[in-house]
Structure formats: C-alpha cells, structure tokens
Amino acid sequence: MSIENKMIRFKILEDFKAEMAVVDSVAAFRRALIEVKTVMGFDYVALTQHADIFEGVGTVIRVHDYPALWALQFDGRRMGRTDPVHRASHTQAQPFLWTEISNMIQMRREDWAVFANAEDCGIGDGYTVPVHVPGESNGSVSFAMAVGRPIPYEMLAIAPQIALHAFDAARRLWKMRPAPLAMPILTAAQIRCLTWSMLGKSDWEISQIEKCQEVTVKKHAKDALARYGVHKRTLLITRTLLDGTLSLGDLAAG
Incomplete structure (x- = not known):
C-alpha cells in the first residue's frame, strides 16, 4: 500500500470522526454514513441493533441503505435476532468477512437461504464489525457489495474505526444512555x-x-x-x- 493511499484512508477516517462528533440529527447521521461507505468503495451499509424492529419501534437503532426488497423481506420475516450475520457477530469482538461465517456458527438450511435471498435482492459479499455495549442490545455495522463486485480490501483497515465512531454517534442520537x-x-x-x-x-x-x-x-x-x-x-x-x-x-x- 502506497503512502498516498494510506493518507487517503487517514483523511477519510479523520473527517468522519470529526463529523460524528458534532452530528445532531438522524437525517444528517444517515447522510454521513452513506457518504463515507461510498467514499470507501462499498455499495451498502447497515448499522443496527440486533432486535426485532417491531418490538422497539423508535428505540431500536437501525440505519441502512440496503435494497428496499431485502429490507421488506428482512422485516417481514422478523430476522433482527436470527439473521446469520447478526448471530455470527455475537460470537466474537473482531470484524469478519461474510465468507467466514460458516466457520463461526452452525449454518442451518434457512441460513443459507438468507444469503440466497440477499443475493436475489442484489447483495453480494460483506464485512461486519460487531459492536457490544454491556446493558444494551448487541449491534453491528456491515459494509456490503452489490453482487459480483469485489470488496475494497484496502479499506478494511479503517472500517472498524468508522463503524465504532458511527455506532457511538448513533447511540448518542437515539439517547441510549442519559447524559x-x-x-x-x-x-x-x-x-x-x-x-x-x-x-x-x-x-x-x-x-x-x-x-x-x-x-x-x-x-x-x-x-x-x-x-x-x-x-x-x-x-x-x-x-x-x-x-x-x-x-x-x-x-x-x-
């Protein structure tokens, strides 16, 4: 990796950290998150707590730009707690590629069907950063690619920091804890x-x-x-x- 590319990554991270420190609305937060994943070279991003969205409307953190068809299926099947990506993120603190999930959890037939359905909706490979805060629902930030597009591996060096700064800002905006x-x-x-x-x-x-x-x-x-x-x-x-x-x-x- 060239010094120039390292400096580009450093600037992306520092600019995003500064923006997260002062972001004051969910709308601005969503725009910033989608913008940074685009600059990093990813097609989709999802920042979420692993809870049933229908059980905690308004209180469950979730921001994403996944295809609408996939979001409809995800919510319709109430997959907040059963999604294999979410379940895999509960097994460790380190980020992981989705291709590693079968080595992390026991994959069931319905889990493979989840990935097949996601692919039908246009979602290909991905990379997930687990976020565990004691006393709160487990969460994660996933960066994903459209089907057939390669992951920008050079950006995985800053993806975890991007994810953690984003999740902390989201927790502040959703008022997960009192000041x-x-x-x-x-x-x-x-x-x-x-x-x-x-x-x-x-x-x-x-x-x-x-x-x-x-x-x-x-x-x-x-x-x-x-x-x-x-x-x-x-x-x-x-x-x-x-x-x-x-x-x-x-x-x-x-």
Whole structure:
C-alpha cells in the first residue's frame, strides 16, 4: 500500500470522526454514513441493533441503505435476532468477512437461504464489525457489495474505526444512555446495598454483611428507587447498569 493511499484512508477516517462528533440529527447521521461507505468503495451499509424492529419501534437503532426488497423481506420475516450475520457477530469482538461465517456458527438450511435471498435482492459479499455495549442490545455495522463486485480490501483497515465512531454517534442520537450530568447520584451505602441485591442477597442478608439494621437496608433501597423514579429493584438495577453506576463486573466480584 502506497503512502498516498494510506493518507487517503487517514483523511477519510479523520473527517468522519470529526463529523460524528458534532452530528445532531438522524437525517444528517444517515447522510454521513452513506457518504463515507461510498467514499470507501462499498455499495451498502447497515448499522443496527440486533432486535426485532417491531418490538422497539423508535428505540431500536437501525440505519441502512440496503435494497428496499431485502429490507421488506428482512422485516417481514422478523430476522433482527436470527439473521446469520447478526448471530455470527455475537460470537466474537473482531470484524469478519461474510465468507467466514460458516466457520463461526452452525449454518442451518434457512441460513443459507438468507444469503440466497440477499443475493436475489442484489447483495453480494460483506464485512461486519460487531459492536457490544454491556446493558444494551448487541449491534453491528456491515459494509456490503452489490453482487459480483469485489470488496475494497484496502479499506478494511479503517472500517472498524468508522463503524465504532458511527455506532457511538448513533447511540448518542437515539439517547441510549442519559447524559452523565443528568444521572441520579446514589450514596456509597446505597450502591453497596444495591450491589448485594443484584447478587441475589435478601435485605436481611445485606444487613448482616453491611452490619446495619434491615430497616436501614430497606431505606437505602427506597431512597435509590426514588432518585431514579422507578418502583421495582429489577428496573433500578437495569437503570444503574445502563448509566454505569453499577457494572456487570460487580457480579463477578461477588
């Protein structure tokens, strides 16, 4: 690869990073994503969370420019969670070519049919970047080619960074997590009690661990619920995992 080509790739990435840092609407985001995939030499792009679009209308991140016929089939068969590309992306953090999928997951007859249908709709080879954010639906960014057109392999060097910057910008636009300054703040005692609760401890058990009265544990839980404006501890735990107050690592630590 020549120095000139490396500089071209570097400029594409830096320009896109700058644009994603300030993009302020879904429409502008979509235009920028489609523009960058075109500049990179790809024919199609799809940035999506792996969820049933009908179960989360308005809240599931999905931006693509795949052929309309394929999108119609994809939605009609409710393939958000069963698509083989999506399933393969759940098995690793590294990007992969679609030609590698049969070595990543057990391919079923219907999976091969998915690729055949995609080809009938004009979609050929592709390259997918998995995106996994704890507490949120798994996602991915796929760059694809029209049938018979080769993948621009020289652009795979920047495709993962392009994908991650795009997904972070999408999460911001779709408001997947609250702004840090808008997060409720729990006391250290509330966080400790909530962590033990997440680990399955009863209020009495927590009181023994924390060397306090059971009524104190219940008060910590009640106050934490009030700060988040929720009424169930399961929802409280979910909210604290989403805003980073707690982490899945706390489960392992317990």
